[in-house]
Amino acid sequence: MAKGTRELRRRIKSVKNTRQITKAMKMVAAAKLRRAQEKAEAARPYANKIQEIIASIASGTTAVKHPMLQSRPVKKTGYIVITSDRGLVGGYNANMIRKVLQTIDEKHKSKDEYAIFVIGRKGRDYFRKRNYPVIEEVVGLPETPTFADIKKIASGAVELFATGQIDELYICYNEFRSAISQIPTITRLLPLDAVGGNADRKVNYEYEPSAEEVLAVLLPKYAETLVYSALLDAKASQWGAQMTAMGNATDNASEMIDRYTLEYNRARQAAITQEISEIVAGANAQA
Amino acid sequence: MSTMTVEVVTPERVVYSGEASMVIARGVEGDLGILPNHMPLVTPLKIAPVRIKTEGDKEIKMAVSGGFMEVRGDKVTIIAETAERPEDIDVARAKAAKARAEQRLSERHPDLDVRRAELALQRAMARLDVADNR
Numbered sequence: 258m259a260k261g262t263r264e265l266r267r268r269i270k271s272v273k274n275t276r277q278i279t280k281a282m283k284m285v286a287a288a289k290l291r292r293a294q295e296k297a298e299a300a301r302p303y304a305n306k307i308q309e310i311i312a313s314i315a316s317g318t319t320a321v322k323h324p325m326l327q328s329r330p331v332k333k334t335g336y337i338v339i340t341s342d343r344g345l346v347g348g349y350n351a352n353m354i355r356k357v358l359q360t361i362d363e364k365h366k367s368k369d370e371y372a373i374f375v376i377g378r379k380g381r382d383y384f385r386k387r388n389y390p391v392i393e394e395v396v397g398l399p400e401t402p403t404f405a406d407i408k409k410i411a412s413g414a415v416e417l418f419a420t421g422q423i424d425e426l427y428i429c430y431n432e433f434r435s436a437i438s439q440i441p442t443i444t445r446l447l448p449l450d451a452v453g454g455n456a457d458r459k460v461n462y463e464y465e466p467s468a469e470e471v472l473a474v475l476l477p478k479y480a481e482t483l484v485y486s487a488l489l490d491a492k493a494s495q496w497g498a499q500m501t502a503m504g505n506a507t508d509n510a511s512e513m514i515d516r517y518t519l520e521y522n523r524a525r526q527a528a529i530t531q532e533i534s535e536i537v538a539g540a541n542a543q544a
Numbered sequence: 545m546s547t548m549t550v551e552v553v554t555p556e557r558v559v560y561s562g563e564a565s566m567v568i569a570r571g572v573e574g575d576l577g578i579l580p581n582h583m584p585l586v587t588p589l590k591i592a593p594v595r596i597k598t599e600g601d602k603e604i605k606m607a608v609s610g611g612f613m614e615v616r617g618d619k620v621t622i623i624a625e626t627a628e629r630p631e632d633i634d635v636a637r638a639k640a641a642k643a644r645a646e647q648r649l650s651e652r653h654p655d656l657d658v659r660r661a662e663l664a665l666q667r668a669m670a671r672l673d674v675a676d677n678r
Contacts (some may be wrong), residue, residue, distance in 0.1 A: 268556070296556075299556060299557045299558070300555050300556065302553050302555045302558060303554060303555045303623060304555075306614070306621055307612075307623060308555060310586055310612070310614055314586075403556055404554070404555040404556060404607050404625060404626075405625075405626075408625075423607075428546035461584060462584045462585060462614075462616075463583055463584060463585045463586070463587045464585075464586050464587070465572070465585060465586070466572065466587075468575055470588075471586055471588060473613070474588045476590075478610070478612075478625075480561055482555060485555050507639050
């Protein structure tokens with residue numbers, strides 16, 4: 258047999274192995290996606306409750322003043338960028354980073370005007386290598402992160418805002434729309450936009466010690482909660498992205514195998530045809 | 545006996561949800577005992593055990609940190625960063641944390657984050673307190 262066939266057989270085998278892996282990864286990602294979605298769902302009551310109380314304070318008492326609710330001239334901007342620790346997630350990280358860079362390019366002239374808090378190894382490596390001002394980083398988060406895991410970065414960023422080192426805080430993450438659609442989003446976290454609530458459910462609370470003090474404790478918590486829910490959303494997106502990427506990889510592998518198999522069969526047939534004609538030619542020569 | 549709905553919510557999940565006849569918690573201004581039909585109230589909580597008395601005179605204790613309590617009509621919601629039932633608490637770990645925090649506080653290092661150590665100590669003590677009464 259021609260040597261081409263052996264080479265083809267080897268390739269088919271190798272692509273089959275790859276397909277097996279990508280297929281498994283796809284299924285694992287699908288399972289993890291479901292879990293991540295449940296987790297994001299479970300976090301919702303907490304955030305809603307805090308928001309509800311803040312809204313009722315904001316609407317109940319007139320003129321509540323808190324630095325976290327007030328815009329001030331922006332000298333320095335903070336970005337919390339959420340990426341994944343591992344690759345094989347399609348355009349998940351690349352899209353996010355591109356969007357962040359675009360925003361930074363548009364808004365800032367020098368590196369003194371912004372600071373980056375980065376979550377995830379991919380993002381960290383990228384920004385570090387290119388000497389972006391990364392002030393805080395978290396890598397190696399577990400698959401289902403707990404509130405404690407990101408408390409440090411969240412409260413750190415909120416603290417920097419409170420002490421006036423940054424005047425704005427944005428959070429950049431892949432918003433989860435569906436298993437096949439994740440949209441890189443950049444939203445402003447601080448100063449908090451007027452927290453709108455359903456004012457019709459207004460309750461006149463007694464605040465202990467006072468409305469202002471309750472608000473002072475609640476607002477940083479609320480901001481941290483927003484970071485946490487963004488992270489959970491990003492995690493769900495990550496699995497969604499991986500699922501899609503691995504699904505595509507599996508399809509491509511199948512297509513490749515089909516093509517190689519066809520080629521292999523052709524080569525095999527050609528070899529047989531040639532052999533037969535050689536035998537026939539030999540027989541004819543002897544006759 | 546009248547009851548009210550009590551919910552304990554953390555960022556990760558709803559830890560407890562059920563009927564209760566009384567809730568005792570430590571607010572920043574002092575201990576609070578909430579009975580049904582309390583007036584609407586919002587207060588931050590100290591790091592301390594929260595006690596929930598259920599109908600059959602049973603008592604559920606929980607170690608709560610970074611918490612808030614909202615009382616509205618017949619519903620009490622405790623929102624906290626962590627809330628642990630006795631069975632969730634790792635006693636050995638809490639004891640170790642307590643010893644560590646105490647040691648840090650007694651050494652009085654110049655670059656010691658006193659506040660952080662104190663908070664750690666409070667958390668550990670609240671956990672141990674809850675774990676004792678299982």
